[in-house]
Amino acid sequence: xxxxxSRVVMALYLLFxxxxxxxxxxxxxxxxxxxxxxxxxxxxxxxxxNYLTILTDPAWYMGYVNSITYVAINTVLSISVALPAAYxxxxxxxxxxxxxxxxxxxxxxxxxxxxALPFFQLYSSLNLFDTHIAVALAHCLFNVPLAVWILxxxxxxxxxxxxxxxxxxxxxxxxxxxxxxxPLIASGIGVAAFFCFMFSWVELLLSxxxxxxxxxxxxxxxxxxxxxxxxxxxxxxxxxxxTIIPGALVIWFVRNYIAKGFALGRV
Amino acid sequence: xxxxxxNNRAWFLxxxxxxxxxxxxxxxxxxxxxxxxxxxxxxxQFFWAGLSWFEEMVTSERLHSALFRQIAFSLVIxxxxxxxxxxxxxxxxxxxxxxxxxxxxxxxxLLIPFNVVGTIWQIxxxxxxxxxxxxxAGLGIDYxxxxxxxxxxxxxxxxxxxxxxxxVALLCYAGLQSIPQAYYQAAKIDQAGxxxxxxxxxxxxxxxxxxxxxLLRFMDSFMIYTELFVVTGGGPGNSTTVLSIDLVKMAIGxxxxxxxxxxxxxxxxxxxxxxxxxxxxMTNLDKEEGR
Amino acid sequence: xxxxxxxxxxxxxxxxxxxxxxxALKELNHVWRDGGAYALLGASGCGKTTLxxxxxxxxxxxxxxxxFDGRDVxxxxxxxxxxxxxxQFPVVYDTMTVRDNLAFPLKNRGxxxxxxxxxxxxxxxxxxxxxxxxRKARGLTADAKQKISLGRGxxxxxVNAILFxxxxxxxxxxxxxxxxxxxxxxxxxxxxxxIYVTHDQTEALTFADKVVVxxxxxxxxxxxxxxxxxxxxxxxxxxxxxxxxxxLLDARIEGRIAHTAAGPVPxxxxxxxxxxxxxxxxxxxxxxxxxxxxxxxxxxxxxxVGHFRILRGQMGDVPVNAVLPDGAMVPGQDVRxxxxxxxxxxxxxxxxxxxxxxxxxx
Numbered sequence: 001x002x003x004x005x006s007r008v009v010m011a012l013y014l015l016f017x018x019x020x021x022x023x024x025x026x027x028x029x030x031x032x033x034x035x036x037x038x039x040x041x042x043x044x045x046x047x048x049x050n051y052l053t054i055l056t057d058p059a060w061y062m063g064y065v066n067s068i069t070y071v072a073i074n075t076v077l078s079i080s081v082a083l084p085a086a087y088x089x090x091x092x093x094x095x096x097x098x099x100x101x102x103x104x105x106x107x108x109x110x111x112x113x114x115x116a117l118p119f120f121q122l123y124s125s126l127n128l129f130d131t132h133i134a135v136a137l138a139h140c141l142f143n144v145p146l147a148v149w150i151l152x153x154x155x156x157x158x159x160x161x162x163x164x165x166x167x168x169x170x171x172x173x174x175x176x177x178x179x180x181x182x183p184l185i186a187s188g189i190g191v192a193a194f195f196c197f198m199f200s201w202v203e204l205l206l207s208x209x210x211x212x213x214x215x216x217x218x219x220x221x222x223x224x225x226x227x228x229x230x231x232x233x234x235x236x237x238x239x240x241x242x243t244i245i246p247g248a249l250v251i252w253f254v255r256n257y258i259a260k261g262f263a264l265g266r267v
Numbered sequence: 268x269x270x271x272x273x274n275n276r277a278w279f280l281x282x283x284x285x286x287x288x289x290x291x292x293x294x295x296x297x298x299x300x301x302x303x304x305x306x307x308x309x310x311x312q313f314f315w316a317g318l319s320w321f322e323e324m325v326t327s328e329r330l331h332s333a334l335f336r337q338i339a340f341s342l343v344i345x346x347x348x349x350x351x352x353x354x355x356x357x358x359x360x361x362x363x364x365x366x367x368x369x370x371x372x373x374x375x376x377l378l379i380p381f382n383v384v385g386t387i388w389q390i391x392x393x394x395x396x397x398x399x400x401x402x403x404a405g406l407g408i409d410y411x412x413x414x415x416x417x418x419x420x421x422x423x424x425x426x427x428x429x430x431x432x433x434x435v436a437l438l439c440y441a442g443l444q445s446i447p448q449a450y451y452q453a454a455k456i457d458q459a460g461x462x463x464x465x466x467x468x469x470x471x472x473x474x475x476x477x478x479x480x481x482l483l484r485f486m487d488s489f490m491i492y493t494e495l496f497v498v499t500g501g502g503p504g505n506s507t508t509v510l511s512i513d514l515v516k517m518a519i520g521x522x523x524x525x526x527x528x529x530x531x532x533x534x535x536x537x538x539x540x541x542x543x544x545x546x547x548x549m550t551n552l553d554k555e556e557g558r
Numbered sequence: 559x560x561x562x563x564x565x566x567x568x569x570x571x572x573x574x575x576x577x578x579x580x581x582a583l584k585e586l587n588h589v590w591r592d593g594g595a596y597a598l599l600g601a602s603g604c605g606k607t608t609l610x611x612x613x614x615x616x617x618x619x620x621x622x623x624x625x626f627d628g629r630d631v632x633x634x635x636x637x638x639x640x641x642x643x644x645x646q647f648p649v650v651y652d653t654m655t656v657r658d659n660l661a662f663p664l665k666n667r668g669x670x671x672x673x674x675x676x677x678x679x680x681x682x683x684x685x686x687x688x689x690x691x692x693r694k695a696r697g698l699t700a701d702a703k704q705k706i707s708l709g710r711g712x713x714x715x716x717v718n719a720i721l722f723x724x725x726x727x728x729x730x731x732x733x734x735x736x737x738x739x740x741x742x743x744x745x746x747x748x749x750x751x752x753i754y755v756t757h758d759q760t761e762a763l764t765f766a767d768k769v770v771v772x773x774x775x776x777x778x779x780x781x782x783x784x785x786x787x788x789x790x791x792x793x794x795x796x797x798x799x800x801x802x803x804x805x806l807l808d809a810r811i812e813g814r815i816a817h818t819a820a821g822p823v824p825x826x827x828x829x830x831x832x833x834x835x836x837x838x839x840x841x842x843x844x845x846x847x848x849x850x851x852x853x854x855x856x857x858x859x860x861x862x863v864g865h866f867r868i869l870r871g872q873m874g875d876v877p878v879n880a881v882l883p884d885g886a887m888v889p890g891q892d893v894r895x896x897x898x899x900x901x902x903x904x905x906x907x908x909x910x911x912x913x914x915x916x917x918x919x920x
Contacts, residue, residue, distance in 0.1 A: 003461070006358035013355050014372050020391050020429065021375065023398050027390065035396055077287075085284040092277035100281065102546070107292050109538045111490040113511035114531040117518040118295030141291040144284055202380045204493040209519070219382045223497070233396060240383040247378025248371075255367045452616050453649040455636045457663040457710065467651045 021244065027237035035233050050238035060235075063218030064242065066132065067201065070215065073136035074143060075196040079189060081140075082147035087177070089148065090155035091163070104145040112205045115141065120209050132215045135207045139200045146199065147192045154188025194254060201247065218243055302528035320529035329513065330530065337509040340423070341488040347428050348484055349477070352435025357469070359440050373433040385497025388426040392498075412499065416506035419499045423507060426494060431487070435480045442476035443469060475549070482545040489538055510534055560627040560718040560751065562590040562613065567622030569608055575620070583608050584776045585622070590719070590753065592627075595745045597766035598755040601798070605775040606755045610721050613753065615639045626718055642711025643721045647728050648703030650710075652696040656687060659695050660709050667714075681709045684744060701733040708741075712750070719751040726761065738765060759799050771795050787841070788901075793908040796839045802868060802879045804839045804903075811836055811904065814913075820853040820873040826900035827913030834907035842868070844901035845880035852894030860888055871895070 003009070027035060028050050029043045038044070054060040088094070089101060119138050120129075128134040158181070166176040182189065208220045222239050306316040324330050355373075360366050376384070392412050394400035403410040412422040446468065454464045492511040495501075501508035501516070508516075514534060518527035569583040578584060583605045590596055598606040611617035613624060615636035623632045631639050651659050660678045682688045685705040690698065695706060704725055711720050722741075726734045742765060745752055754765050762769050763783040771779045771786065771794070778792035779785075790796040796804030809816040809823070811831075816823045816838045823838065847869075855871040855878055869880040869888060880895055882888070904911045 003354075003357050006360075009354065009358040010360070010369065013358075014369070017372060017376055017429065017433070019398065020387050023391055024387050027396070039396070039401055041398075081283040081287055084280040088277035088280035091271055092274045093271045094273070094275045094277045097277075100285075104284070104288065105546070106539055106542070107288055109486050109542050110292065111511055111514075111531075111534055111538065113490065113492055113514045113518075114299065114535055115292075115295050116515060117524070117527065118298040120519075121298060122295055137287070137291060140287050144288055144291075148284060198378055202378065204380060204382045205515070219380050219493075222386065223382060233390070236386065237390070240386050243380050243383050244375070244378070248375060251371050251374045251378060255371050447647075449645040449647070449649050452636075452643070453645065453707075453710075455616070456614070456641065456643050458637045458666040459662070460666065463666070467653060471653045 024237050024240050024244075027233060028241045030234055032232060032234050047234075050234040051242075053235050054238055054242060060218075060221060060239065063216060063221035063239075066211070066215050067207075067217040067219070067243075068246070070132040070135040070139070070207070070217070071197055071200045073132060074139045074200045075193050077136060078140055078143040078147045078196045079151075079193055082144055082151055082192065083177075083182075083189075086148045086151035086155055087181075089152045091160065101148075104148055108142045108145045108149075110141060112203070116205055116209045119206060123210055129210065130212045130214050130216075134210045135215060135217070136200075138206045138210055139203060143196045143199055146195055150192040150195065151185065151188055154185045154191075158184050190254065194250065197250065198247070299528045299531050302524045303532050306525055316525060320525045321533070324526055324529045324533060327526075332505070333508055333510050333513040336507070337489060340491075340509055341485055343424055344427050344431075344488045345481060345484060347424070348432045348435050349481060351428065352432050352480065353439050353473070353477075355432065355436040356439035356443055356473075357465070359436070361444070370437070373436060376430050377433055379430075381493035382497050384426065384430050385494040388422060388429075388494075389498045392422050414503050416503055419503060419507050423495055423498060426498065427488065427491070430494065431484060435484065438476045438480045439473055442473040446472050478545065478549050482542065482549070485545075486538060486542060489541075561592040562719060562751065563623075563625040563628070564588045564590075564613075565623040565625065567609075567612065567619055567624065569605075569612060569617070569619045569621070582775050583612070583619075584774075586777050588770070588777065588780070590751060593749040593751055595742075595752045595765060595767050596754065597762035597769045598753060598772060599757070599759060599762040599769050599798070600772035601757055604772045606772050607723060608775075609772070610643075610723055610753065610755050613719070614641050614643050614721050616643075640714065640716055640718045641721060642714070642717050642719075643723065644704065644707045644711055644725045646724045648700055648707055650695040650698075650703045650706050652694075654695055655692050656682070656695055656698075656706055657691040659706050660713050663710060663714055677713050677715070681713045684712070685709045685740070700728045701730065701737060704729060704737065705740075708744075712744070712748070717750065719753060722752065722754040722756075724756050725754075726756075726758075734761075741765060759801075763799070771798065773798075789903065789910065790839070791910045793837065793839065793905050796841075796903070800841055800843075802842050802870075802881075804841050805845065805878045806837045806839050806905075807873065807876055807878070809836055809838045811838075816902070816904070818853070818873070819876070820855070823853065823897055823902065824899050825902055825904070825913070826898075827904075827915055829904055829911065829913040832904070832906045832911060837905045837908075839903045839905060840897045840901055842879040842881040844898040845878070845895050846898070847880070847882065847886065847888065848894050848896040850894075850896070852896040855893050855895050857888060857893050 026042060029046055029048070030040075031045055031047050031049065034040065034043065034045050089097060115138075123129050123131075123134045123138070128137075162180065162184070163176065166180050171180065204217070204219045207217045208223075211217065211220065218239065222236060222243075303320055304316060304318075306314045306319075359369055379387070391397040391399045392410075394404045394411065400410060409415075410418050412418045450468050450472075451464070454468060459467070490511055491509065492515065495507065495509065496512060499507045501512040505513075511534075514527060514530050517523045517530060565587060566585060567583065567587070568581055568585040570581045572580045575581055598609065600606050608617065612619045615631070615634060615638075619632065623630055625631065626639065651662065654662070657678055660681055661674050664674045664677060678691075679688070682691055685708060687702065687705060687709070690702070695703065698706070707725075708720075711717065726737060729737060738761060741752075741754075744750075754762070756762050763786075766783070768780060768782055769786055770777055771792070773792065773794040779790065779795050781789075781791075786795055786799050790799065790804065793804075793806055796806065807816075807818045807820070807823075809818045811817075811825075811829045814825045814828045816825055818838070825838070853873060855869075855873050857869060857871045859870050860882075861868040861870065865884050867882040867884065867886055869882055871878050871880070871893070878895065904913060
């Protein structure tokens, strides 16, 4: 039952969301002189120089490579360990299961600020400072509980009878899990992977604390664009736009699953 | 009904998660606890300090102010984002081509790295190069988020609303979509007004997702760091220094390990407490609904 | 209460329907008498819910008119039609008490408090829920919630008709009987026009005075339960009503003998030459074991259902069933069945054909 004036509200809201992003894109296509000298709503002097700088300068593009690397490692790692654990929570009762589950969730509520320094010391002492794996592991702190939570929810929806039938049919547990169970919760795995990707990609505090040169994420590179001539706004804006693109692509490709997921809830 | 079977060997399945999270969480936490109760001169020699750091923190004026600012921030955020999110969810199209468009556009701010969110608004609010700042200045309004605390607060709040309202809206939308058509049909037959439909059908059915949304938003707003740091850095002065900003300053900036550690523990505890309250309320509601 | 008229009504879910197959509801003309208890019976997907939603106003028909007491309401919104609808699963307002649920439609129309209180008390007594009036609706059982839905529909005095869309679907089997009885009692006492949609023939036959049988979007028969049983107009009606359903055998008709693959069958009437697919139908209740002339049948099994038995057999590859009295003994071999000639129906292309009584033959 739509509200009166729905379209107006939606249009205004979407406008509100898109204008700042447009402004960033706008700025990324201007030269520095244009930015600092005049104020224009769209580039008078359209230039791709800012993007070129980023795409040709290793100091810049390695930032993206590093970010994607540790995000990918983290997603794979989180999902892999979360799958068996979620299965256990959804199928079995065991000693301490409720408490374990709650303890896991509390890690999602851990302020990164609290862990910044301890992580720094921990990973330094393990000689893992400034590696992709360090950031991937650190992000597991909040991504693993999230993945377990989401996957458990989806697994609960699969009836136990399917497991039992598979065992009667002679499947071993690993084979059953990979060939039968995982396809059934495919959308759950997709949702969990999406959220792991999202939370790891956007996080800055921990990823910056644990890296310096080799595994430096793009976010860290962006916070250091002060050159002799002051802040290079054009390049900064271009770098920002480039960080939005992976997210936009992911959303674009899963949009149908998301829309379907919402619609399926409807009887 | 609980269809699960009792089997303690399930622990093996949970072991990988346990190891990973223990490594990520327990070990660092132990370090924090260590620092909270000891004193060190940085030479790896520890002297038992008991609760002195905690006493210092609890009575610290600085902590009180940061806590106060943090609570104010979180409350204002919730007060704006929750009703706005519900409103947007009610206005979103239910089917057709525009559903995908709305979902994608609304999700975009959620996928932007936090520092870029900060950068976007840092630029946007500047009077010389930002659209918002320029327009406000053009209208004669004296706006400067760098030097004026009120402007800084307003900018941060608008930024967070811009950043996260979509999450609330999407969650509420999912809740709304799960309401069977028959309820709306019955309401038509009963000649219920639009507000009645909202109050008696939609809001009760959204209660579950709304609670999740409020919990998530409270937790995340209480932990906010990067976006805020990029825009104001905690300033002007310390007018926007909320808990995490202060903590990082203390720990990494000043290397005041003892107080920082005590601070950390209390910070974590507050979040745990509030979350536990929410969690209990949520599971009790679930029980009531017979889930 | 009102008389409902459906005029040239048809509906297609396609924007541009091109043929009959695009219509979920094929053209029909029908009058629902004021105060009648009707059942709309048919298999899933036969169009009965479509028809119900057109009557209640939740769906606008692509063709035709709907009239309440002669007044054209085809384009009137649901709120104006003064109908009540009970859905497949209970729709109650969870946050309100039972009392508030029942009062809701009246409150929305601005009725005053004493009147509302009186009506609520009256309806609560009718559905037997006075004891729980102040309980929250959420925690009640499914059948209690359906009763509340029903009560909410009846609380308005000027309701034109009450529509039921398979309302007993989520009710426990034990409660189904009780609710059905209560519905019937309510109808007898208050005389509302009631239209009850179901795919369960027992519900339809016990509730309704007249049953409308639908098949693939078309109304195939309207009649009392007896008419549906004795003279089904369509083979679907024969098959759907009765347990087990009607036996159907392909046959070639010559005068008053039907020649089936298993042998000749004497008919109760004389029939002209028929075109299309010709079948004879006879209900298992009118098939008997015979030691004389009859059709041979292979017995697959005999079921003992308590006070009668069902013989499930086969003539060729066509299943044939017979209802036998309790204790009937079936011989081990050479089993033959006879059909009561006056109870045989003849069908051409699935529609019933009337014959001429034998008395008129020369």
